[in-house]
Every structure is written in C-alpha cells, then in structure tokens.
Amino acid sequence: NAGVTQTPKFQVLKTGQSMTLQCAQDMNHNSMYWYRQDPGMGLRLIYYSASEGTTDKGEVPNGYNVSRLNKREFSLRLESAAPSQTSVYFCASTRSGSRETQYFGPGTRLLVL
C-alpha cells in the first residue's frame, strides 16, 4: 500500500513552460486535493475533487487546471508557468470529503525561473 504518490519529486521550469504534476492514491479514496505550500503561508488549496467526475476551485486556482482522470488519479497542470508558482505542491486524499483523515503525498518541489 503506497498511499499517495506524486511525480516528479523536483522540477525546474522556465517562465512560460507548461507541465503536469501527477498524483495517484491506492486507498480507494473518493476525494482528492491539490495544495501549494509557501513559507509562512501554510497550505493553500488550489483545487479539489470531492468525488470522481467533479472538480472545484479552492483558494488559489488561478494559473492552474486539474483533471480527475479516474478514481485513483488527480493531475495538476500549469499551462504557462510563472515565477510566482515556485512552491512545494502537495496532493492529498480522503475517503470522503472533509470529514475524514487526509493523507498527503511526499510533495513536488517546483522552481520556475
């Protein structure tokens, strides 16, 4: 049982480049989340998917898109990366919405030059 996995672990992009962050969970969870973590700002929600087939914006969705590919996978896409998107990105999942324990992946560290 791997839990929540994220790829890549680290990525360097140039301004304007695009990339997709991958997330998968093997716990049969319904809900999945993408956060960004910046110094002094805690974890801020980018997008979430309460269940397969649905996605909703969080606190900081601008510049990002998501796809809930199936129950296991939830990807985050940066269409045109900006230096302000330099951050550590965490994917998380819960069995069902915000009433359950949230399990986090190990994170993707992204640097945009």
Add this chain to the structure above:
Amino acid sequence: GENVEQHPSTLSVQEGDSAVIKCTYSDSASNYFPWYKQELGKGPQLIIDIRSNVGEKKDQRIAVTLNKTAKHFSLHITETQPEDSAVYFCAASMVSTDNQFYFGTGTSLTVIP
C-alpha cells in the same frame, strides 16, 4: 470562507518540557479539527483530531482541547522529545456543508536536547 489563525509561528522548548500551540477559527459551522505534523522534506501527517461534540482528546503525550464558544483549539505535547521537532499545522473543516480543509500557517517546534 473559514479563516484559521495559528500561534506561535516558532516555539523552542527544552526536552521534557511541554509545548502548546493555539489556533482560532472564524466560522462557527466548523466541526472537525485535525492537527498535522510535517517533518523536513515530507508531507504532513495527521497526529490527532477532534470533532465538535468533544471537548478534549488525548493520545499518549499528545492532547487537543476545543472551546467551541471561544472558537479556539489547542495542541498540547507533554514530555517533549527531540523527535517532536517539526512543523505543526492545525486545520478546520465544515463537514457536511463543505469539502475543504482550512489550514493555519504552521508552528515550527524545536525541542532542545
């Protein structure tokens, strides 16, 4: 939306002493309050949680208290050990009306041997 404030941002204690981290929330509809521990280079991990129908919960050296009237909750770690050194996050969610978690900005705890 919900606003969660967390204090202090940094905390240093001597090994064996107690540590207390406090959070306040703004929306009285919040009813689930998890605490996460994040070690360097890893994703956050749940250490204890409390629901609004309970005032206190304890798990070995860790306890959480909730005051619904004042809208604040606290994490208490007794007999601290060097391995307790990490960043701790509080969070709040409104189960049944919202699928999001709202996080505090984190407390960096250092336990001095």
